[in-house]
Amino acid sequence: MMNFEMIDTACINGEDLPWVPFTPYDDRVFMKYFKIDPVRGEMVLMMKAPADLELARHHHTGTVIVYTVEGKWKYREHDWVAGPGSCVYETAGTRHTPQAVGEGELLMFVVLQGELVYLDENDQILATENWRTAMDRYLAYCKDNGIAARDLTSFSG
Numbered sequence: 001m002m003n004f005e006m007i008d009t010a011c012i013n014g015e016d017l018p019w020v021p022f023t024p025y026d027d028r029v030f031m032k033y034f035k036i037d038p039v040r041g042e043m044v045l046m047m048k049a050p051a052d053l054e055l056a057r058h059h060h061t062g063t064v065i066v067y068t069v070e071g072k073w074k075y076r077e078h079d080w081v082a083g084p085g086s087c088v089y090e091t092a093g094t095r096h097t098p099q100a101v102g103e104g105e106l107l108m109f110v111v112l113q114g115e116l117v118y119l120d121e122n123d124q125i126l127a128t129e130n131w132r133t134a135m136d137r138y139l140a141y142c143k144d145n146g147i148a149a150r151d152l153t154s155f156s157g
Helices: 131-144
Strands: 020-022 026-037 042-049 058-060 064-070 072-075 087-090 098-101 106-113 116-119 125-129
Touching (some): 020 131, 026 131, 042 131, 072 106, 125 131
Antiparallel strands (some): 020 026, 026 042, 042 106, 058 116, 064 087, 064 106, 072 098
8 A cells, every 4th residue: 555545534623723923024913723734835724813914025936825715804915805715826926015904803714825025125135934834933932831743744634
């Protein structure tokens, strides 16, 4: 039997995973990491943020899929507003500034490939986020809070 034939379908209970602050960027933004794949550079996560949020402008090196569960948000550079039930597909190479709009908390399900490169107003790189920085953030949060860290790279839940 091949190794891939032994991989079973996994169900990961979100209640078993912590909400991790998105430090150092904004302590009001939280990530719940389901999977962090170092081979493909992919992260599967939930993100929640307050209604008055504006994150720094950034560039994507890979694709991003965002499904909005609660709240409304947009990019400063676009006219559309994504609300509950909206699915936004971002191509590699896009640049934008995320903003929460309206009332209430924002809750999104995100599948992100590649890196987020944070930029200043002159397109100078401020910081880079990827699977490694996400894993470091998750492991540090678990350690600091006495939480047993899960192997988020595993295929077996």
